[in-house]
Amino acid sequence: MKAPTIPSCSFPRGFKWGVAAAAPQIEGAARKDGKGESVWDHFARQPGRITGNANLDVACDHYHRFASDFALMRDLGVRRYRLSLAWPRILPNGDGAVNQAGIDFYHRLLDAMEAAEIEPWITMFHWDLPQALESRYGGWRSRRTVDAFARYADVIVQAYGRRVKHWITLNEMSSFTVLAHGVGERPPGIKSGEEVVNLTYHHALMAHGHGVRAVREYGGRGARVGLTDDAAIPVPIMESPPHIAAAQKAFRELNYRSLDPLFHGRFTSVYRRLAGPNAVRAQRGDFNLISMPTDFLGLNVYTGVYVRAGRGGRPEYLDFPASFPTADASWLRLVPQAMYWGPRLAQSVYGADEIYITENGAGYDDVPNADGEIVDLHRRQYIRQCLGELHRCIQHGVPVKGYFCWSFMDNFEWLDGYTKRFGLCYTDYATQRRIPKLSANWYAEIMRTNSLV
Numbered sequence: 266m267k268a269p270t271i272p273s274c275s276f277p278r279g280f281k282w283g284v285a286a287a288a289p290q291i292e293g294a295a296r297k298d299g300k301g302e303s304v305w306d307h308f309a310r311q312p313g314r315i316t317g318n319a320n321l322d323v324a325c326d327h328y329h330r331f332a333s334d335f336a337l338m339r340d341l342g343v344r345r346y347r348l349s350l351a352w353p354r355i356l357p358n359g360d361g362a363v364n365q366a367g368i369d370f371y372h373r374l375l376d377a378m379e380a381a382e383i384e385p386w387i388t389m390f391h392w393d394l395p396q397a398l399e400s401r402y403g404g405w406r407s408r409r410t411v412d413a414f415a416r417y418a419d420v421i422v423q424a425y426g427r428r429v430k431h432w433i434t435l436n437e438m439s440s441f442t443v444l445a446h447g448v449g450e451r452p453p454g455i456k457s458g459e460e461v462v463n464l465t466y467h468h469a470l471m472a473h474g475h476g477v478r479a480v481r482e483y484g485g486r487g488a489r490v491g492l493t494d495d496a497a498i499p500v501p502i503m504e505s506p507p508h509i510a511a512a513q514k515a516f517r518e519l520n521y522r523s524l525d526p527l528f529h530g531r532f533t534s535v536y537r538r539l540a541g542p543n544a545v546r547a548q549r550g551d552f553n554l555i556s557m558p559t560d561f562l563g564l565n566v567y568t569g570v571y572v573r574a575g576r577g578g579r580p581e582y583l584d585f586p587a588s589f590p591t592a593d594a595s596w597l598r599l600v601p602q603a604m605y606w607g608p609r610l611a612q613s614v615y616g617a618d619e620i621y622i623t624e625n626g627a628g629y630d631d632v633p634n635a636d637g638e639i640v641d642l643h644r645r646q647y648i649r650q651c652l653g654e655l656h657r658c659i660q661h662g663v664p665v666k667g668y669f670c671w672s673f674m675d676n677f678e679w680l681d682g683y684t685k686r687f688g689l690c691y692t693d694y695a696t697q698r699r700i701p702k703l704s705a706n707w708y709a710e711i712m713r714t715n716s717l718v
């Protein structure tokens with residue numbers, strides 16, 4: 266019998282596939298070789314903050330196991346890896362003395378990646394602020410933290426700029442601004458008002474600007490830099506003009522603290538309307554920094570919120586019914602269409618002209634079966650639906666150039682500790698064995714064929 270032919274669903278030639286992770290979630294070695302304490306190290310030591318009172322001390326022990334981790338990546342055909350550097354390893358006190366052992370560690374790690382022919386995409390900051398900056402200055406509430414970040418960015422781009430060509434300044438500002446200082450659920454865990462939240466956003470945006478500046482100054486030829494944002498993504502209830510128009514308005518309203526100042530280089534009328542009396546009083550020069558031209562926008566896409574055109578065309582946000590499909594990570598409503606609307610709105614509303622999906626995935630409480638296999642059909646299903654929407658998005662002319670799956674392996678999932686696994690590979694924390702799940706082998710085939718298999 267002839268083998269069946271299936272029409273292929275190919276991605277554009279040269280589409281960049283990869284996997285992602287972050288230093289605090291995988292490295293462990295929290296006190297090793299002169300590393301300083303991070304705000305997450307500190308926070309996790311407060312009882313009751315994190316599920317199971319888990320901490321980041323050991324995590325996946327990637328600090329000692331990176332060579333075998335890269336060998337496994339290579340076996341799976343991974344060609345690009347988005348990782349982050351731990352600021353407290355490089356500058357244990359946030360500013361002040363550079364820790365040479367920290368610099369050397371990432372050189373060894375980059376050597377191993379090079380040997381495995383895996384290209385590094387480095388996030389400068391994935392939430393692990395040196396605790397010293399929190400204690401001394403009030404962390405992101407203070408401009409002194411912006412200055413400290415500027416120095417940190419200079420140090421790392423000078424150290425690694427010859428070998429690293431892809432830089433991401435910050436990961437998801439909302440986590441260390443609104444969720445940390447407004448909701449108060451993440452370190453430093455203080456509930457403050459809108460004025461403080463807006464200020465922390467402003468400082469984060471300025472730090473981003475310094476990251477861009479550092480790459481321009483010290484990154485060398487071919488260096489590229491962008492921000493990774495976790496834009497809230499409105500999905501129009503119907504793909505028809507009035508609802509799409511409502512989604513466009515919603516996109517600005519939902520992201521008025523982040524993308525709006527970033528792309529407009531000022532506080533727009535949308536910002537002023539929504540921030541009201543709590544708007545930041547910016548200083549001269551702040552916006553030159555914030556709106557430094559970047560090379561791309563990174564979007565982390567996990568979920569979305571449905572909107573429709575309400576009265577006067579204003580966006581009306583819809584509540585999810587209680588039984589709406591959700592991953593085991595309960596915030597993760599399964600809304601694959603977000604993968605279409607996120608990039609499309611970033612392009613149509615803000616003119617983003619080169620977009621990477623820097624994270625996408627799903628958190629489940631995976632359990633190996635009797636044969637030791639992890640048959641994660643739910644994760645495979647969701648990622649496949651998302652990639653179908655991404656394919657459609659690219660077909661419609663949106664400039665998405667690459668996709669990084671979160672995450673390479675199960676890791677420290679912040680408030681959820683070691684529950685809610687997002688890995689393509691299962692981490693057995695007792696033995697530190699990594700076991701590729703069904704989804705890992707499936708995703709390997711996607712990367713290999715550059716098409717939706």
Ligand code: PNW
Pocket residue numbers: 287290436437495565567568596624671678679687
């Ligand atoms: C991201 N949401 O966080 C982070 O960048 C990762 O470090 C994290 O492990 C991963 O996604 C899974 O949580 C997010 O509510 C957390 O939309 C929450 C949301 C989005 C991203």
